[in-house]
Structure formats: structure tokens, C-alpha cells
């Protein structure tokens with residue numbers, strides 16, 4: 368069924384040249400399927416290749432071999448069907464929140480009427496809780512508010528897929544939790560298929576339908592995929608009181624710890 372393999376990464380390889388001109392496979396044989404409407408987190412040690420995978424799905428970097436299919440179409444470059452939210456939203460300082468979101472909407476929906484475009488922008492800014500701040504400029508907003516604009520800018524394009532590259536990485540823990548709720552509320556409503564990179568095991572367990580654990584690079588691939596069996600919508604406090612939450616967390620931390628040990632053993636073998 369197309370819904371079960373809405374996003375498909377098959378035998379994906381990404382190689383970069385090292386200083387000696389040799390091709391080093393950072394990611395090697397990455398296979399993953401994502402169901403329509405599912406939120407899959409990708410977790411792994413720093414430098415293993417998480418952003419590389421996400422950027423290949425986004426079409427921002429070429430795939431060395433293998434392929435990525437989103438909603439039945441092979442990814443050959445960037446497109447509005449895949450909206451990306453990075454750690455920093457990089458808003459244009461001379462435009463208001465409204466203007467920043469409108470910029471993409473104008474490009475993606477050139478045939479929509481002015482009123483329709485305005486409605487799209489207002490809808491997405493309301494969805495991220497910026498109803499009363501639409502006409503503020505980036506310099507008048509906190510980092511959390513700016514990131515809300517970044518999320519609004521992405522969902523305003525009505526993407527088939529949302530790609531989140533550590534979207535809360537620069538935020539304090541309270542703002543981080545607020546924005547997790549913003550994303551979850553949107554996804555409960557819109558059911559956008561989502562891939563999210565995170566370093567935070569609690570965030571991964573709380574937010575995901577499945578967690579894809581990546582092995583160390585070079586030659587990183589999918590190590591384990593863990594299903595998170597909590598119903599949606601989720602209640603953070605309720606979930607955190609369950610034994611399952613701690614078991615999922617333990618398995619994640621165990622995986623990361625095993626990777627760390629493997630990394631140290633690899634280094635020792637190289638030196639020895």
C-alpha cells in the first residue's frame with residue numbers, strides 16, 4: 368500500500384571526498400520506510416550522518432547511490448512538497464512574520480488570489496500561536512517566537528512531508544517543550560508525514576511513532592527501529608508516568624551507549 372511506504376529510502380549512500388580525494392561513504396546502505404502521517408525521529412551520535420540523510424530527503428544534497436521516494440516520486444532536488452525546519456529559522460529581518468511566511472506562499476501558490484494567500488499565511492501563523500504577533504519583525508521576537516515563524520513558513524506551503532533538523536536545538540527547555548506541543552498539535556490536525564532529527568531521547572520518545580537509531584559513521588546505516596506505542600493525542604505527564612516510557616528510553620540509551628563503545632573500540636584498533 369502506498370500509505371505504508373509513503374516515504375522510502377532505499378540503499379541510500381552518500382560519499383564525500385576526503386582531503387586525499389578518496390570517496391568516503393558517510394552513509395552507506397540506509398534503508399527506511401515511513402508511513403503516511405507518521406512521525407519518525409532519527410537519533411544517533413554527533414557526526415554519524417543524520418543531517419546528511421535529512422538533506423538528501425529534502426533534495427538539498429545529491430544522493431551518491433540508492434534513492435529516496437516521497438509520495439510516489441523520486442527525489443531529484445528540493446521542492447515545496449518537502450518543507451524543512453532548521454535549528455535557526457534565518458528570517459529576513461526587513462520583513463514581518465507575515466511577510467516572511469508570505470514570501471514562500473507567493474512562490475509556491477502563484478495562481479492563488481491575494482485573499483487566498485493571505486488566508487494561508489494567517490492560518491499557519493495562528494497554528495503556531497502567533498495570531499497576535501503577525502506584524503512583528505524578527506528583532507522584536509524571542510528565539511522561540513522566531514522558530515514558530517520558521518514552522519509556520521514550512522506548514523504554509525502545505526507540504527507532503529515535514530523535515531525537522533533539530534528544530535528545538537537552540538531553545539531553552541521550557542520553550543522547547545512549548546514548541547514540541549506546537550508541532551504535535553499541528554500534526555494531530557494535519558497528519559503531515561514527518562522526519563525529525565533530535566539528540567534528546569525524551570523528546571524522541573514523547574513525539575515519535577517510531578525512532579530510527581543510526582549506527583556510527585562512516586558507513587552509517589539504520590541500526591534499530593523502535594515503535595513507540597502511545598496513543599495520540601499524547602499527554603506528556605501521563606506518558607512520563609508509564610513504565611513503557613522508561614523502557615523505550617532505556618533501549619535508546621543502551622543503543623547510543625553501545626555505539627559509543629564501538630566507536631572507542633574502532634579508535635583503539637586503529638591506533639594499535
Ligand SMILES: Nc1ncnc2c1ncn2[C@@H]1O[C@H](COP(=O)(O)OP(=O)(O)OP(=O)(O)O)[C@@H](O)[C@H]1O
Pocket residue numbers: 383384393411412413414415416417418419420584
Ligand atoms: N560537505 C561535506 N564534505 C565533506 N564531509 C562532510 C560534508 N558534510 C558533512 N560531512 C561529514 O559527514 C559526516 C556526517 O555529518 P552530518 O552533519 O550529517 O552528521 P550529524 O549526525 O547530523 O551530526 P550532528 O549531530 O553533529 O549535527 C561528518 O563526518 C561530516 O564531517
